[in-house]
Amino acid sequence: KKGLFTYDPGFVSTASCESNITYIDGGKGLLLHRGYPIEELAENADYLETCFLLLYGELPTAEQIEEFRSTITHHTMVHEQIHSFFHGFRRDSHPMAIMVAVVGALAAFYHDSLDITDPEHREITAHRLISKMPTIAAMVYKYTIGQPFAYPRNDLDYASNFLYMMFSNPCEEYQVNPVLAKAMDKIFILHADHEQNASTSTVRLTGSTGANPFACISSGIAALWGPAHGGANEAVLAMLEEIGHEDNIETFIEKAKDKDDPFRLMGFGHRVYKNYDPRAKVMKQHCDNVLAELGVRNDPLLRIATRLEKIALEDDYFVERKLFPNVDFYSGIILRAIGIPTSMFTVIFAIGRTPGWIAHWKELVEGKYRIGRPRQLYTGETQRPMPKR
């Protein structure tokens, strides 16, 4: 007879509880990073200033950000031996599969010399990951399309450098479009941190064992990949393309409501927000601005997304369940306008989320912590004797 063993309700995993990095009020649709609303950060700061804020708790002074930018810029190259890791993968491997492996492999390069109890080593870890994630991501893309890796350039800002490494090639001059670079920087800001979501909780739980921080970030990338989490941005675009035309929206809305149909409205709903995800609002405005600046009028997928959002927000099923667009609903349309292939959307999310993951890892290992040990609600067999055999 299956019984329900009692469990200690007071037990909280020490890896994921107190934090002073990010605050979310799901009911009000509020998101604060170290007290600053995401809307204001997206408007008035750039991504590296946001990284500094998440890591150190305060916005940087002019002198601090200059030093931080220089440190990040001058560590964007990866060890030449990292190049050889790629050649074990099929060219058609999913970019997130390669990201998990190559970022995890950094643990082999920064292992013996790394002492996470040493504050300086923790700083180095934080800086190296922020520096190298875009380089590795661009290498992943280049590898999957069979083009040579592009080395980072120290004369470009963070987002421009990433686009350069993604889209330049040795055969011709490549100028980064400042509109796209600014759009990329804002996308990174909007993904920088989000309290203790699935991937961040994974990083904290892995970090609570004292594991190598590069391996911890690799575990966060693995968790982010799922379509219910960071993989949703890729799934949203596939959904919009499957819908294909505004006339088909109602059919898909009904599918999303049908409990027997596995189809979900990707980019809608959230474990915490039961109001509009504030990032989705900024992303929608950003999407309109970028497409207008690029002279993209009447993007068919944006038209479908806008109409889908309107219909869903007036539909009782979604209203009663407080299902609103989340950060992933519009991001894919901007990424497509920037020229990022769909298969790389979640990799972009991983680059953006890196400072959040590191800030939470640092916060955990710099405090008094014990290994996280989530408990369960046991629903299996009660104790029973073995049958005579």
Ligand code: SDX
């Ligand atoms: C991210 O945690 C974070 O902070 C994550 C994130 C971050 O920055 O780290 O914000 C990033 O992961 C955003 C979410 C991206 N995922 C998607 O867009 C995938 C589509 N969304 C769903 O899979 C879903 O909404 C989740 C996974 C996001 C939340 O799942 P829940 O917690 O099960 O949803 P819920 O409890 O709010 O569901 C309430 C009801 C349920 O129906 P009932 O059982 O009450 O009848 O709403 C239904 C759900 O079935 N529902 C949906 C739906 N989302 C929830 N129905 C149709 N389409 C949807 N998208």
